Amino acid sequence: MTTLGLGIIGCGNISTSYLRLAPLFKGLEVRAVADVNMDVARARGAEFNVAAQSVDDLLANPAVDVVINLTIPDAHFSVTKRILEAGKHAYSEKPLVLTLAEGEILRTLAAEKGLAVGCAPDTFLGGAHQQARAILDAGKVGEITAGCAAVLNHGMEHWHPNPDFFFLPGAGPMLDLGPYYIANLINLLGPVQRVGALTSSAQQVRTIANGPRNGETVPVKTPTNIHALLQFHNGATLNLSTSWDVWHHKRNHFELYGTEGTLYIPDPNFFGGTVEIGHKDGTLEQVAAWDHPFGVANQEHPKQGALANYRTAGLADMVQALIAGRDARCSLDRTLHGVEVMTACLQSGETGGFVTLTTTCTRPEALGIEDARALLA
Secondary structure, eight states: OOOEEEEEEOOSHHHHHHHHHGGGBTTEEEEEEEOSSHHHHHHHHHHHTOEEEOHHHHHTOTTOOEEEEOSOGGGHHHHHHHHHHTTOEEEEOSOSOSSHHHHHHHHHHHHHHTOOEEESOOGGGSHHHHHHHHHHHTTTTOSEEEEEEEEEOOOSTTTOSSOGGGGSTTOHHHHHTHHHHHHHHHHHHOOEEEEEEEEEOSOSEEEOOSSTTTTOEEEOOSOSEEEEEEEETTSOEEEEEEESSOSOOOOOSEEEEETTEEEEEOOTTSSOOOOEEEETTSOEEEOOOOOOGGGSOOEEETTTEEEOOOTTHHHHHHHHHHHHTOOOTTBHHHHHHHHHHHHHHHHHHHHSSOEEOSOOOOOOOOOOHHHHHHHBO
């Protein structure tokens, strides 16, 4: 079995997910970690028995084939560009970049060097979302004509000790949480043709409510309330709401309205959950979970209980795609299209007009039960 060596740049909280979950998948071996703060890199390396290096040394390490970019969003472009320039394949946490222009630079550079670029989120590969995909593809709710999706809460300052970057350009609810929803919409419905949106912010500053900085305020420099309309190339229209100005709501995460029924889809921030079908006769069917490996609970969440968490699945799929010479499901084209969808929503909020997108992509290949099993070690 071919194994590719992984390096990780950025040893913050999210790095623990990759370090813990990578061993679940075949063809992956973490060989080094790096951070601008060497003390942080050494601590994470010691925790997982992995070599800690400087960023320069990791990029020059011949044992590293793929570098995972887990830096803050504002650094994603520059770090991924350095990874490609070093001759390594790149896999980034979301969002890949903050502008379409940055993404096009990476696309050109990757093509010139014959390298792959992939990007989270990969939660759309989860058992629940792939089951929803199978239901759609089988025509069980007919042709999707409309829908709605919503991620609504009151922001990160209530639990995150250093929430500053969440409220800066490049973040906000659209670019921070929107990627989960956009990636799943592309999985389910395909590419978006045009968007329109209204944007606002309820507060100009946010007050940190926990940790050593409790009581400090951080400025809000990006919209925290975005309500968008998306028109897909297949003709479906959908409203997407992303907001950190909501204390309580009863909206579902995902509803797709078809000519033969309604499909209810769980939170795309997670791999599992319950899929439901609303039938034409008014009955509501809770679909029995299928035997998909990425829907099996493998983690205990402090608030939500048992959860399925297979983050790194998209990376594993990209590595296997490199080995097999096929298209990766979390590909650069799909990720970049998602970036344009989100930035076009913000642009529409500023200009007041609809924005026709310049990028497109294909739906990713479905990840059925056997395909998912084939990714596991």
